[in-house]
Amino acid sequence: MITPRFSCNQTDTSVTVRMYCPSVRASDVEINVDETLFTIHINPYFLRLNFPGRILEDDKSSAQYDPSSGYLTVSLTKEVKGEEFKDLDLLAKLLAPRPSKDQPSQPMIEVLDSESTSDDGEEDLVNRTNQLNLDSEQQTILEAAENDWQLPQSVPDPLPALHTSLQKPYGFLDMYTGYFAHVEHTENEVNELGSLADTLSIDQRRKMRLKHEEEKWDEEYYMADFADDSYIRELIAWRHPHALIDAQDPFNYTEEEKAAMLRLPRKEYLATPVQTHNLYLTLLTLLFSYAYDSRTTQQDPTPESAWTICSLTPAFSALDPPPYATSPLPRSPSEFSCAELSAVFTTVYRRALAFGLYRSWKLAEKCRTDVADFLSKGKRLVTRCLLEMKHILDHHEVYYVYSKVWTDDFCVWVQAYASDDVLRDLAERIRALKLDKESTGWDLEESEEAVQGELERDSDSDDESADEVERMAAEPL
Template sequence: MITPRFSCSQSEDAVIVTMYCPSVRASDVEISVDDTLFSIHVNPYFLRLNFPHPLRGDEDASASYDAGTGYLTVSLNKETKGQDFKDLDLLAKLLAPRPAEQIPEEPGIEVLASEDAHRDDDSELAERAQQLTLEQREILEAANNDWQLPQETPEPLPPLRTTPEHRYGFLDMHIGYFRHVAHAENEVNELGPDAETMPPAERRKRRLIHEQEKWDDEYYMADFVDDEYIQELLAWASPVAGTTDGHHFTEEENATMLRLPRKEYSTIPQQTHDLYLTLLTLLFSYAYETRTTQQDPTPESAWTLASLTPAFSALDPAPYHALPERSNPASFTETELSATFVASYRRALAFPLFRSFALAERCRADVVDILAGGRRLVTRCLLGMKHVLDHHEVYYVYSKVWVDDYCVWTLAYTRHALFPSLSRKIAGLKIAKSMVGWDLDELESAALEETERQSDSDDESEDEIEQMLPAPL
């Protein structure tokens, strides 16, 4: 079946779905409405949408077909007239499967019946005691003697593994994408042919070692001194600054959302929490690539995006700071947010063309602006990242294992109000240069001293040359 291009709008009483279905027979249209779920089939097209509020039955729906334009328009009456159906432009959210009922985090106890446990009939108690087995009698005798037996909680067993491969990607759902990596020109892959079999702890260790190897203090000092072009990048006005959540997706973005996978993500609170943290690293990479190219992607843009994202280059997602598990996915501490951005800062200072701490700080400010724009702007940035990666013959793999799922998850499963709150927390962070792990302050001081020394030396040379020249007549 083919998913048609479609759009949704609403009036006071109805939701209107417009589909592009050229060369079909209008008499073959089959419409079904089940509470919030709407589906329509007209060979060879099929569309199923899940709306936020209930609709009236399919007998109240109406459809019209314009053979000249190929558009089929379906009007679905609202169960409650005047009710506002939000996010009708988030196509991936409408296409997502109906979410399952939430499983309670703690088991509940339902009392089916109760009775008074007090017994006055000693004979009944004695009769039951006579029916005890030998083992039950020994247990009862031990209880009467108040024996204190040692009680220890056994150590949890490691998860049973039936394959040497370790999963990776969004919610560790993917495997097999790097089995033939040795034959692909994947320059950002830091795990080599071991990408499929390396455990998460070893991936992080390998990433940190590689960052240390790629760190070049002379390169950093040169960019710090000769920063004319970096100053231009810092002054560039990003178009996302001040963007509100009320913009509309382009036709190309809508077409991309229609091609996204239709998945349902069942996550525990800690997984949801970690997904938000990893999302910050993706947005930072996007902000760096966008600012350094001034939103005009180059052939190196896919390499930049993949190199700056730890979850791509080393399959190492957040969290990057050891913290106890939390039950509230919306609670983010300053420590873990700082650790997340430090991981991105290290990448930005060790790999790309422009290596500047000030530039990294400016990219974090761009992330603040993106999050302040809300769910739609975050999704638009992810779609931009996906567009760059999809057009690369090697790095498209990171779009498959990370970005595709992130687009669907952001549209259908994230909390809209959480993004502005997260934006404010990130704006208030104070990331010191010492947190990166390299002696940035010392390097900058040494670079300034060398610049001043060379300047003084040049002045002295000019004075000596003037003294050697003959006096004017």
């Protein structure tokens, strides 16, 4: 079946679906409505949409086909008049499967704090209860035999997971394997794991990533860009078009963007709270690499753009996504600590300073501001950024693989599962971050002071030369 191009709009009382299906017989159309689910089949096209609210197929509903244009227009009645259906322009969210009603629920009990309470009465009760323990284990067993007590038992520790394959999962929610089995036969210049990419654990990947960053760090390169930063200052002063979009005035996706959404996978993601939390952190690294490339190219991608994006994203080049900081498990998917956000941006800063064409701390800081700007506009703009990144990767003969294992799923997840409130909260937290140069592990301050000292000496030397010339010119011949 073919998924047709389509668009949705609404009024206070109805929802209209307009789909392009040329050269079909209107009499063959089959429409079905089930609460929020709408399906339509007209050979060879099939469309299934899951709306955010209930719809009805009643006497006010209609379907009209225009043979000259090839468009079929279906109007459906809202069950609740005046209800606003949000995100009708996020096509991937509409196409996502409806969550299963039989899906087992997540555990409803969560230990938030292991510290004892400060209530004196409760502490006294616990102490008195503990004093009731019998003096010896032998006496306990004898009395248990006489009175048929049920001795306390505990479940044995589970056995370690049995791995029947050497391959280790990676990618979005660790759903992929085998994509790098023959990577040594491709010209993948960003892969830092070599032929072992499919078999290394996350700890091994991280060690190799850090080692590679240390090898690529070039102090002289950084000092040269710090000394001659006139072009970098121009890049920093450039205003990103996405930052100028008014969050209160939603934009319309282009036809090319809509077509890209229709080609995205149709998946339902059952992520745990911890996985959801980590996906938000990984999203920050993707947006940072996109911001760096779009700023340094002024949103005019070059043949090197795919390499830049992949090299600056640890989840791509080393299959090493966040978190990068050791911290307690989050109480909720939307709770982010300053330490873990700092660790995420310190990691991508290191990548930008070790691999970027322009290696500047100020440029990295500006890219972080761009990420905050994107997030503050909500998931629609974030989706547009991801679609632009996907377009760059999809058109590269090697690096398209990272679009398959990461970007495609992120485009769907952001539309269908990400929260605008969480994204905007992240934006505020990112703007408030204070990162220091020492966190990179490199002596950036010392390098900059060395450059400043050399520039001052050169300036003094030039002044002395100018004074000498003036003195000689003033002497009589």
